[in-house]
Amino acid sequence: MLVGLPATPPTQYANKAAAPAAGPSRRLVDIGCYDLRTMTRSLLRRVLLILLGLFAAFYGVLALLLALDDEAIEALRVAPAPTDTIAIFGASGTAGDGILKAALADPRVRRIHVITRRVTPRMESGEAAGKVQVTRHMDYLDYAAIREQVAEADAVFWAIGISSRGVDEETYGRIHVDFPRQFVTQWLQVSRKPAVTFHYISSSDISEDSRMMWAREKVRAEKTLFALAEGSSLNVVFYRPDYIGPTREEAHPGQRLLYGFFAPVGAAVKAVQIGQAMLEMTARADSISHGDTLDTRDILLYSDAYERRTN
């Protein structure tokens, strides 16, 4: 019950004459409150409109700048390095599915080893086409069982990862740092190729000083892998995308919406474009440096270079 109002139910005053008259001071207070509320609402509406307008202008300028940007990676002038045999880890996930799709479409890739816990329709159709060999593997801290599959690989595309939501640092570190570290260690012991590349999907906005655990762990992963391969026949390449749009076959409406929002301002890549950029970097193995890092824009540029070279 509101303080100051009579306790009797409102229906009792259906006859206005019977209602107790409100004093003039009370009506003034009511009118004053009403005006204040209206003014606050209209002020808030105006502030919101201004903010929205500023955001739209900022978004529009960014999108325009991106549309006008005609920078391109120079065409490859020498014969591409071999991409004959590759191995993909994480192909049952968003990024990995796109990488597998890109590799399946590339005629220069003859053999794709997919190391996975879970088999997907794309893996099955790749197997049926005779290009993919799927190996079910459960322990990502021991790769002895898949040594034959990876010994012949010219490149390994690594897309294993988890969201940091509700995950403790130890688990996140095991999956993003210990899994690939152990793999690279064992791969180098069995590889029969003179030069190999390891492609690791990291993330944008990472920093050692970040308050975000995942951002620090991704830096630790990059540093660990870099140090591990230094001076060896292995080059490690890091990919730091913003949003990754799933393949057409896997995307649900929400993901399409997110991609549609982020892509025009250069804050999204398609999963397939990551695969194309990885294939392009592998083909350019002779000219890349150990520790090369591609952000969203670089991924788009190398994906574009791949398209121009192969079409």
Ligand SMILES: NC(=O)c1ccc[n+]([C@@H]2O[C@H](COP(=O)([O-])OP(=O)(O)OC[C@H]3O[C@@H](n4cnc5c(N)ncnc54)[C@H](OP(=O)(O)O)[C@@H]3O)[C@@H](O)[C@H]2O)c1
């Ligand atoms: N999605 C994005 O927008 C985005 C943006 C920037 C960076 N990234 C990074 O890209 C990487 C891949 O992300 P994603 O979006 O493709 O992830 P995702 O869709 O969740 O796929 C993750 C992959 O990792 C595998 N995996 C997860 N935990 C595993 C474990 N304990 N043992 C073995 N395999 C495991 C999954 O296999 P199962 O299918 O068997 O679970 C799956 O193949 C992550 O490092 C992520 O941080 C993603």
